[in-house]
Amino acid sequence: MHVSVITVGMPKMRVTLLVLRFRRIASLQCRLVRMLLHPELFYAFKITRAALCRLITQFDTYLRDFVDPPALRCQHRISFQIQRVRAELSLRETGARRDMTAPIAKLSFWGVRGSTPTVDPTTWRYGGNTPCLELIAPDGTQFILDCGTGLRMLGNRGTSPATGGASETHIFVTHYHWDHIQGIPFFAPLYAENNEFHFYSYRSKFLGRDSLKQVFEAQMAVPYFPVDMSAMTAKRKFKEVTGGDTFKIGENEITTGWLNHPQGCLGFRIDTPAGAVVYATDNEPGNAKLDQSLRELAAGADIFINDAQYTPEQLASARRGWGHSSWLDGVRVAKEVGAKTLVLFHHDPDSTDRIVDTILRHAREEFDSVFAASEGMVITLGAPGERVEAHMPGSRTALRREAQFRAHVCGVTEGGHAFQEDTVVNDLSLQGALISLRHTPRLQSELQVSMETPGVNGMQHMQLRGYVVRIDGGAEKGQIAVGVVFTD
Numbered sequence: 455m456h457v458s459v460i461t462v463g464m465p466k467m468r469v470t471l472l473v474l475r476f477r478r479i480a481s482l483q484c485r486l487v488r489m490l491l492h493p494e495l496f497y498a499f500k501i502t503r504a505a506l507c508r509l510i511t512q513f514d515t516y517l518r519d520f521v522d523p524p525a526l527r528c529q530h531r532i533s534f535q536i537q538r539v540r541a542e543l544s545l546r547e548t549g550a551r552r553d554m555t556a557p558i559a560k561l562s563f564w565g566v567r568g569s570t571p572t573v574d575p576t577t578w579r580y581g582g583n584t585p586c587l588e589l590i591a592p593d594g595t596q597f598i599l600d601c602g603t604g605l606r607m608l609g610n611r612g613t614s615p616a617t618g619g620a621s622e623t624h625i626f627v628t629h630y631h632w633d634h635i636q637g638i639p640f641f642a643p644l645y646a647e648n649n650e651f652h653f654y655s656y657r658s659k660f661l662g663r664d665s666l667k668q669v670f671e672a673q674m675a676v677p678y679f680p681v682d683m684s685a686m687t688a689k690r691k692f693k694e695v696t697g698g699d700t701f702k703i704g705e706n707e708i709t710t711g712w713l714n715h716p717q718g719c720l721g722f723r724i725d726t727p728a729g730a731v732v733y734a735t736d737n738e739p740g741n742a743k744l745d746q747s748l749r750e751l752a753a754g755a756d757i758f759i760n761d762a763q764y765t766p767e768q769l770a771s772a773r774r775g776w777g778h779s780s781w782l783d784g785v786r787v788a789k790e791v792g793a794k795t796l797v798l799f800h801h802d803p804d805s806t807d808r809i810v811d812t813i814l815r816h817a818r819e820e821f822d823s824v825f826a827a828s829e830g831m832v833i834t835l836g837a838p839g840e841r842v843e844a845h846m847p848g849s850r851t852a853l854r855r856e857a858q859f860r861a862h863v864c865g866v867t868e869g870g871h872a873f874q875e876d877t878v879v880n881d882l883s884l885q886g887a888l889i890s891l892r893h894t895p896r897l898q899s900e901l902q903v904s905m906e907t908p909g910v911n912g913m914q915h916m917q918l919r920g921y922v923v924r925i926d927g928g929a930e931k932g933q934i935a936v937g938v939v940f941t942d
């Protein structure tokens with residue numbers, strides 16, 4: 455059986471659709487949807503996939519935008535496979551209710567590029583906006599980590615808890631380098647007076663008291679910005695923190711730790727009821743005290759986001775002293791402190807997608823669970839069955855055409871084993887394709903796709919290299935739908 459949980463939220467009400475798909479039991483090959491309108495109302499009905507899509511599209515735009523990812527197949531899944539029939543049978547009302555109340559945290563990557571934004575086409579897959587992450591804790595608290603150019607996109611989402619006034623927003627700023635603050639003047643929710651933000655950062659010895667407040671004023675001073683501070687009408691509260699602090703926000707415990715970076719930088723750890731997220735960007739190993747500070751911060755983290763700007767070779771030579779790490783440093787720390795999933799972050803502006811692919815491949819050879827931070831990527835934490843699950847954004851914007859090409863595919867499964875299989879390409883655009891497979895390839899891994907295409911001299915073989923961006927339940931039994939973006 456496959457269980458999908460779709461959560462649709464708005465300020466004072468959350469709607470949860472629990473979709474149960476029974477694959478093995480023929481008589482139950484239907485989708486049973488339980489719909490929870492806050493805890494008071496509860497009802498169940500059978501529904502087809504098409505009707506489910508209709509149901510979701512019936513919500514007004516405001517609600518629909520909460521369905522994540524928006525549009526495409528109208529299905530956001532915090533999904534998990536239940537292996538045994540026994541488990542299927544015991545998943546009655548009480549079980550369903552229990553699963554839905556499991557604490558789940560959602561971490562979204564709005565900006566992952568270090569130093570300066572990139573817009574060149576060779577960097578589009580991982581993305582060009584500078585650091586900005588959003589963590590929605592199980593209690594609804596919204597955390598924003600850093601205010602790089604990715605913050606603008608977060609603010610434009612329109613359904614941000616910040617603009618809806620649903621819950622508090624707490625913004626942690628690691629340090630004051632351009633790439634971590636540049637999104638502030640472009641964050642639309644700061645210009646709405648009903649909004650309230652809590653900012654946390656450290657007192658810089660170069661700025662003194664109210665360092666972040668001064669950064670705001672300096673960024674918007676003449677002649678650097680056309681609008682002055684008076685336009686920024688949202689309530690802003692600034693709190694000074696320093697390395698080693700711990701405090702609670704809602705159900706979540708925050709810990710800070712100093713990192714090794716020119717003019718200083720703070721790492722943040724957020725322990726939520728769903729698990730611990732550690733954000734440690736802009737850090738160079740080699741200072742014993744600060745290396746220890748990072749290890750204490752990252753100990754046992756479920757998600758450890760670490761600076762991986764350079765290759766180990768660059769870091770050993772020309773880039774030493776610039777305040778950054780390599781993928782290898784992240785792997786070492788993750789292994790030492792028992793972090794479960796490592797996310798390589800702060801990609802160098804000169805690292806093309808192919809270079810980041812290579813960095814990710816090297817890291818995966820050394821550590822089991824690694825992702826390369828990618829703009830639009832969402833990682834959920836705490837879902838039953840799978841503690842950490844990553845989702846990639848829709849990456850193909852070009853027109854897609856339904857297709858029926860026979861193809862041969864080689865790749866690597868989630869468990870790291872090589873596989874080959876013959877299949878059919880279901881839809882095709884210049885950027886990528888949707889392929890049905892029996893094997894589950896690893897997200898962000900490479901697939902070799904060899905397609906048969908009719909040519910003037912009979913059938914020709916077209917060889918393409920694909921990068922896995924999407925893994926979905928397939929239309930047919932035992933099949934999954936795999937979305938790839940062609941990389942050359």
Ligand SMILES: [Zn+2]
Pocket residue numbers: 568569631633634736800
């Ligand atoms: Zn940076």
Ligand SMILES: [Zn+2]
Pocket residue numbers: 629631715736777
């Ligand atoms: Zn920096």
